[in-house]
Amino acid sequence: MFNTFRRCTQRLMSTAAQPAYPFSKVAILPPPLPTPAPEATKAGKGLMPYLTQRLLSPEKLALLARFGKRHPERIMPGSVLQVSTRHAPASFTGVLLAVRRRGADTSFLLRNVINRTGVEAQFYVASPHVREVKVLMRAGRHGAEGRGGKRMRRAKLYFLRDSPDKMTAISAGMR
Numbered sequence: 001m002f003n004t005f006r007r008c009t010q011r012l013m014s015t016a017a018q019p020a021y022p023f024s025k026v027a028i029l030p031p032p033l034p035t036p037a038p039e040a041t042k043a044g045k046g047l048m049p050y051l052t053q054r055l056l057s058p059e060k061l062a063l064l065a066r067f068g069k070r071h072p073e074r075i076m077p078g079s080v081l082q083v084s085t086r087h088a089p090a091s092f093t094g095v096l097l098a099v100r101r102r103g104a105d106t107s108f109l110l111r112n113v114i115n116r117t118g119v120e121a122q123f124y125v126a127s128p129h130v131r132e133v134k135v136l137m138r139a140g141r142h143g144a145e146g147r148g149g150k151r152m153r154r155a156k157l158y159f160l161r162d163s164p165d166k167m168t169a170i171s172a173g174m175r
Helices: 002-013 047-054 058-066 164-172
Strands: 080-085 091-100 107-114 117-124 130-139 147-149
Touching: 080 107, 080 117, 091 117, 091 164, 107 164, 117 130
Parallel strands: 130 147
Antiparallel strands: 080 091, 080 130, 091 107, 107 117
C-alpha cells in the first residue's frame, strides 16, 4: 500500500508528463516583427547626422567622467548633491546613495527626507532633462567645491533607508 501511494505521488509531482504551457494558446503573444532600417541608412546616407544627433555633448561627457572611478574629482556615495532639471521638480537635493556605472547609461540615486517621508530619485547622467549637478558637500575629502565630509566605506548606501538618524547626520553637515 505504501508503494502504491509513493508511486502515485511521484506521478503527480513529476513535470515531464505535463505540457510546457498549461494555459490557453491564445494567451501566448508572438514577438513583434522587426522594423527594417530605411534603404538610405543601409546605403550609408544620412548615417553621420543620425550619429552626431545621438552623441553626448562635451558638458555631458565631463559630467559623466566625474561619476567614473578614476576621476580625481569623482563624486562618491555619501556626497550631498543638488540636481537641476528641465522639468518638475526644478531641483532636487539629496544624499548620493548609489552610482550605477553603465557607460552612457550611468545613473545615480539620491535620497532626501521631505516632511518625514523618504523620497528617492534616480537620474541618468546623459539625460537631456538633467541640466546641472552641483556638489554641496563632498564625501571623502576636502574638494574645491563644497565642504568635505566623512568618507563612506560602502559603494551602495542602501542601509540609510532604514536608519534616518544617519541620514540626518549626513545632511546636518550641511548646516
